Amino acid sequence: xxxxxxxxxxxxxxxxxxxxxxxxxxxxxxxxxxxxxxxxxxxxxxxxxxxxxxxxxxxxxxxxxxxxxxxxxxxxxxxxxxxxxxxxxxxxxxxxxxxxxxxxxxxxxxxxxxxxxxxxxxxxxxxxxxxxxxxxxxxxxxxxxxxxxxxxxxxxxxxxxxxxxxxxxxxxxxxxxxxxxxxxxxxxxxxxxxxxxxxxxxxxxxxxxxxxxxxxxxxxxxxxxxxxxxxxxxxxxxxxxxxxxxxxxxxxxxxxxxx
Ligand code: CAA
Numbered sequence: 001x002x003x004x005x006x007x008x009x010x011x012x013x014x015x016x017x018x019x020x021x022x023x024x025x026x027x028x029x030x031x032x033x034x035x036x037x038x039x040x041x042x043x044x045x046x047x048x049x050x051x052x053x054x055x056x057x058x059x060x061x062x063x064x065x066x067x068x069x070x071x072x073x074x075x076x077x078x079x080x081x082x083x084x085x086x087x088x089x090x091x092x093x094x095x096x097x098x099x100x101x102x103x104x105x106x107x108x109x110x111x112x113x114x115x116x117x118x119x120x121x122x123x124x125x126x127x128x129x130x131x132x133x134x135x136x137x138x139x140x141x142x143x144x145x146x147x148x149x150x151x152x153x154x155x156x157x158x159x160x161x162x163x164x165x166x167x168x169x170x171x172x173x174x175x176x177x178x179x180x181x182x183x184x185x186x187x188x189x190x191x192x193x194x195x196x197x198x199x200x201x202x203x204x205x206x207x208x209x210x211x212x213x214x215x216x217x218x219x220x221x222x223x224x225x226x227x228x229x230x231x232x233x234x235x236x237x238x239x240x241x242x243x244x245x246x247x248x249x250x251x252x253x254x255x256x257x258x259x
Contacts, residue, residue, distance in 0.1 A: 005034035008041050013192055015052040015199035017045050020059070027065035028058045030110045035088045036177055040132060042095050049258065052203050053195040054095075055104035056118060057113075057188055060126070066109025069136060089142050093117060096207045098198055102191035103127045108166070113142040115160040119210060122194060123169045124187035129177060130166035150217060151177045202240035203258035 005023050012018040019041055021028040028034075038056075058064055072080070083204060101107075101115040104124035112129050115121050116123045131144045139145065140161060149157040152175040160167065163216040171180045182190040219221045235241050239259040249252035 003037040005031070006041060010045070010048070010051065012055065013196045013199070016055060016129065016192055016195040017048075017051045017053075018055045018188075018192065019045075021064055024059055024061070026068070027062035027106060028062055029066060029068040030069075030114065031068035031071050032083075032085060032088075033121075035085070039091045042099070044095055046095050052096070052199040052206070052258070053098045053100065055100050055102055055191050055195050057190075057191070058104065060124070060184055061105040063101065063103040063105060063127070064111030064114060065106045066111050066132070067142070081124050083223075084259055085234065086142055088159040089113075089117070096208060096210065097203075098194050098195070098210055100191055100198075102188050103129075103178070104187050106130075109133055109140065109144070110142050113140060113147065114146045116147040116177075117143065120194070121172075121179045121214040122187060122191040123181050124173060125182040126184050127171055127172065127178075127181075127183055128166040129172050130162035131161045132166070134162060135164040148177075151175070151191045155244070172229065176204050178225065198202065200256070202238070202244060202254075202256040205235055205236050206241060208235060 007020040009018040026246050041139045045054055077138055100119035101121045103115050106128055106129045107115045107125055131140045139255050169181045173181055212228045212231050215224050240256045244254045
């Protein structure tokens with residue numbers, strides 16, 4: 001069935017898929033249907049050999065203005081607990097292929113959290129990031145207090161989360177929240193270019209690199225190093241390792257197949 005709240009282009013470039021959040025009238029507010037469709041699409045693309053990297057965008061005005069406030073305004077604690085909305089987010093966190101956010105306009109609340117759950121963020125010069133939940137009586141619920149703090153440090157995260165104020169693309173770049181800023185008319189093109197560059201790398205090594213970097217966020221250095229080493233050794237069972245090293249020695253371009 002065709003999704004209602006997202007658009008999927010499975011081959012925007014070779015090996016690169018693009019998912020666009022598509023509730024423009026609501027500034028891409030992340031309702032339950034959108035998040036479920038996004039999870040389903042990402043899980044399918046994660047298993048599809050013709051896709052190596054995924055790009056996630058909104059539109060020029062908004063990446064996403066947060067969780068859908070109208071959908072949750074009347075809920076009580078038991079409703080929230082029973083619906084367990086964030087289990088969808090947990091599934092997205094487990095996607096193995098790189099996911100790059102192309103952010104223009106508002107990335108607020110759950111929108112900022114969704115961008116931070118991606119592996120990299122390319123922003124247009126109009127991008128604004130914020131965790132304004134405090135202004136509506138709650139706190140970030142999809143990882144904002146944890147991921148923002150890890151990305152920009154304690155004092156900046158405290159200021160954003162306690163005041164709800166937005167930061168510009170320039171401030172986000174300076175704080176280490178995003179990878180780069182691109183003129184608004186080029187932000188999607190540039191994100192797809194970055195995705196294509198990664199899609200030319202050996203896919204198994206790319207997945208293991210992602211997995212190993214993410215491990216750094218929830219383990220000790222000792223355990224993280226052991227994890228990295230195991231993944232490094234494991235790649236010596238892949239044909240792409242043989243091809244990559246042979247191609248280097250033979251001074252030719254490697255042909256990676258994800259095997
Ligand atoms: N949920 C539901 N609807 C939203 C929305 C949201 N998060 N953000 C915007 N909209 C809707 C507006 O209600 C409006 O709809 P109507 O035309 O039907 O009234 C439409 O999108 C356009 O929005 P505005 O008229 O407000 O546009 P603006 O340009 O004047 O302001 C804005 C833009 C500053 C982003 C403002 O819309 C805003 O503050 N939005 C809410 C941001 C927010 O608080 N996000 C956090 C949500 S909670 C959360 O995300 C929890 C979590 O951690 C998971």
